[in-house]
Amino acid sequence: MRHAFFPMMLIMLVASVAxxxxxxxxxxxxxxxxxxxxxxxxxxxGDTAEDAAIEALKPPADDNDKWFISVITTRSCAGCIxxxxxxxSDPWLLALANPEDSKQSWSHYTVYDAADxxxxxxxxNIKIVSYPTILVQPPRNEKYGKSSTVVxxxxxxxxxxxxxxxxxxxxxxxxxxxxxxxxxQDVAPxxxxxxxxxxxxxxxxxxxxxxxxxxxxxxxxxxxxxFPWKAILTLLAGGFSIPAxxxxxxxxxxxxxxxxKEAEKPLLLNDDVFNRLIDILERFDGNxxxxxxxxxxxxxxxx
Amino acid sequence: xKHAFLAAIVLAACCHPLGAADTxxxxxxxxxxxxxxxxxxxxxxxIGMLGVDQNEPAAATLLWDTQHGQRVRGGSxxxxxxxxxxxxxxxxxxxxxxxxxxxxxxATRNGRGAAIGAGRRHFQTLMGHDDDTGTWYVCNNxxxxxxxxxxxxxxxxxxxxxxxxxxxxxRPPHPTRPEYHQWW
Numbered sequence: 375m376r377h378a379f380f381p382m383m384l385i386m387l388v389a390s391v392a393x394x395x396x397x398x399x400x401x402x403x404x405x406x407x408x409x410x411x412x413x414x415x416x417x418x419x420g421d422t423a424e425d426a427a428i429e430a431l432k433p434p435a436d437d438n439d440k441w442f443i444s445v446i447t448t449r450s451c452a453g454c455i456x457x458x459x460x461x462x463s464d465p466w467l468l469a470l471a472n473p474e475d476s477k478q479s480w481s482h483y484t485v486y487d488a489a490d491x492x493x494x495x496x497x498x499n500i501k502i503v504s505y506p507t508i509l510v511q512p513p514r515n516e517k518y519g520k521s522s523t524v525v526x527x528x529x530x531x532x533x534x535x536x537x538x539x540x541x542x543x544x545x546x547x548x549x550x551x552x553x554x555x556x557x558x559q560d561v562a563p564x565x566x567x568x569x570x571x572x573x574x575x576x577x578x579x580x581x582x583x584x585x586x587x588x589x590x591x592x593x594x595x596x597x598x599x600x601f602p603w604k605a606i607l608t609l610l611a612g613g614f615s616i617p618a619x620x621x622x623x624x625x626x627x628x629x630x631x632x633x634x635k636e637a638e639k640p641l642l643l644n645d646d647v648f649n650r651l652i653d654i655l656e657r658f659d660g661n662x663x664x665x666x667x668x669x670x671x672x673x674x675x676x677x
Numbered sequence: 678x679k680h681a682f683l684a685a686i687v688l689a690a691c692c693h694p695l696g697a698a699d700t701x702x703x704x705x706x707x708x709x710x711x712x713x714x715x716x717x718x719x720x721x722x723x724i725g726m727l728g729v730d731q732n733e734p735a736a737a738t739l740l741w742d743t744q745h746g747q748r749v750r751g752g753s754x755x756x757x758x759x760x761x762x763x764x765x766x767x768x769x770x771x772x773x774x775x776x777x778x779x780x781x782x783x784a785t786r787n788g789r790g791a792a793i794g795a796g797r798r799h800f801q802t803l804m805g806h807d808d809d810t811g812t813w814y815v816c817n818n819x820x821x822x823x824x825x826x827x828x829x830x831x832x833x834x835x836x837x838x839x840x841x842x843x844x845x846x847x848r849p850p851h852p853t854r855p856e857y858h859q860w861w
Contacts, residue, residue, distance in 0.1 A: 437787040442852035482849035484732050492729045492737060495705055499856045511852045514788045521853040523860060551860050 402480060405469035406431045408542050423550035430518065430549040431542065433480065441481040441545070442511040442521070443471045446502060448488045454506040457530040457537075458485065466538035481510075504529050510541055518549060601625065620655050627652070700805030700814050700824065702730045702790035703854070709821040712802075715740070719800040720753040722818035723792030724844055726802045728767075730790055731848040735765040758844055768847035777841040782806060784843075788850030794839030803843075 410424060434440045445461075447454035461467045461483075462474065471483030486493050488505060499522075500509075510526035512518035526544035530537055605621035631648065634641055643651065708729055712722040721739040728736025735745040739761070742748050746765045753761075755771050762769050772780045777793070784791045785806040795801035795815055804814040804824055813832040815825050827835060 437850075440849075442849075444852050444855075476847075476849050479849075482852070484849055484851070486732060490734075492708060492711075493732060495708070496851070496854050499854055509852070509855055511855055514850070514853065519860075520856075520858060522856045523858045524855045525860070548860055 400433065401465070402469035403432060405466050405538070406480065406542055408539055410546075423546070426549040426552070427546040430545055431480075434513070436515075438515045439513050439517070440479075441513055442509075443481045443483045443541070444509040444511070445483075445485045446488050446497065446505065446507045446509070447485060448505045451505050453530050453532070456532060457506045457508075460534040464534035464538075466535045470538055470541060500524060500527070506530050508537070508541070510544060512548075518552060523548075624652060624655055627655075701785045701788050701850070702726065702802065702804040702816075703851070704730055706822045709816055712740070712818055713821050714818040716750055717752055718750045719818055720758060720792065720844075721749050723800045723802045724758070724769075724846075726816065726818075727790050727792055727844075727846050730851055731846050732851065733767060733846055733848050736762075736767045736846060739765075755842060770843075770845040770847055772845070773840075773842045775841065777836070777843045780843055780845060784845045789845060792844040793836060794842045795835045797838050799839055 407428065410427065430441075445454075445457065447458070458473075461471065469480065471481045472479035473483055473485075476482070486496070488494065488497075488502070506529060508526065508528050508530065509524060512521050512523055512525060514521045525548045526541050528537070528540060602618075602621045602625045605618040605625075608615050608618040609622075627648075631641065641648075704726060709726060711729075712725045714722050718740060724736050725739050728734065728739065734743075738745050739749045746761075749761050755773055758769070759771055761767075762771070770780065781791050781793065781803055785803065786808075790805070791803040792800055793803045793815075795803075795817075799817075801818060802816045804816050806813050811829040813827045813829070815827060815832075815835070816823075817825060
């Protein structure tokens with residue numbers, strides 16, 4: 375018993391010294407950087423893509439310097455459950471975010487439930503096509519442009535190392551672009567997202583009854599003439615003008631004729647004579663450029 | 678008098694109205710309305726808003742009976758907050774005394790809000806702080822549809838009126854609402 379006591383004490387002592395040792399290698403940073411070669415030659419540097427990537431992926435100095443990783447999940451989604459499990463155990467993913475310890479985490483990591491109405495408004499500007507969706511955004515300090523920018527958006531294929539590499543590579547590419555003069559301007563997404571929901575318009579019966587075949591025949595079509603605003607404005611602004619007067623007369627003739635037709639009163643002129651009269655009036659001043667005098671048919675309507 | 682009136686109108690028209698999206702806590706008015714003070718539960722209303730903002734459902738649902746626990750209503754002090762946060766496993770900084778100013782600045786600078794003593798025996802939600810102008814933005818759970826702006830001096834009076842106590846969720850802040858900017 376006495377012989378067993380000393381080895382046990384020795385093991386406990388070694389274990390306590392080992393745990394008390396400071397972290398000698400930040401293996402998380404090594405994993406985040408992935409495959410990379412940085413050339414440090416003692417000269418002024420910091421302007422290459424590699425330098426920018428190392429700067430972006432180093433341990434954050436402050437809470438405000440942390441990148442954001444958001445995972446949007448749904449219930450009963452096998453991929454979502456696997457991703458959450460992998461993220462709590464896989465060293466490659468833990469190097470990017472520690473779900474259990476937000477202070478030690480390289481990024482601000484949050485899991486959202488897509489069905490949670492208290493959170494869904496956050497995603498209204500982006501298109502989410504499948505779950506889980508992983509979003510990566512720059513830190514709030516705007517050192518890397520607008521913190522609203524989606525630097526990475528993807529889903530989970532089941533390979534944690536691949537996901538971690540994809541995220542790291544996206545960040546490297548992004549900060550590399552920033553270094554080469556990328557301007558952070560608002561642009562449309564790279565595709566046209568489907569509308570979230572159809573706009574519900576009140577039902578309005580179609581003027582022609584929705585009939586396409588057979589098409590409308592001429593005697594089923596009546597011309598409705600729009601009010602000659604332009605002619606009146608011409609008169610008001612420029613004084614007396616023959617084309618404007620003719621425009622108003624033509625509108626009056628159409629209006630009186632339509633009123634008599636509707637009241638089923640006898641027409642003063644048959645269609646042929648009426649059309650010839652309109653033609654004569656339209657040619658009266660011989661200036662085809664005068665716009666106000668000719669009333670434009672507004673639409674064809676079935677009477 | 679007439680000129681002053683016109684100048685006031687022009688000034689009001691030029692001023693940029695503060696949108697919720699400009700502050701650390703960026704909850705839309707529709708969500709803030711859920712936390713209108715029903716019965717003197719201002720502390721839980723203020724913490725509840727933070728719960729939504731930082732996606733902490735156990736804090737967001739304090740006012741109602743849910744799977745996260747029974748509703749917590751009525752007045753609270755630091756010890757009651759500590760107790761129900763412990764019961765519901767909500768990590769918070771429960772801060773009283775002279776350092777509340779630093780804590781509030783820390784929280785808003787890092788994208789978090791704070792439930793704070795504001796007004797006589799009242800708690801409100803600190804939504805943000807503008808370092809450039811020294812303006813503090815606060816949402817009162819009696820009028821949750823609007824966000825009130827206070828100068829540094831006015832905010833100081835407001836906070837001291839209730840006693841220096843703030844509650845900050847020990848959770849990551851929310852990301853800025855994501856958008857596509859073509860960087861690739």
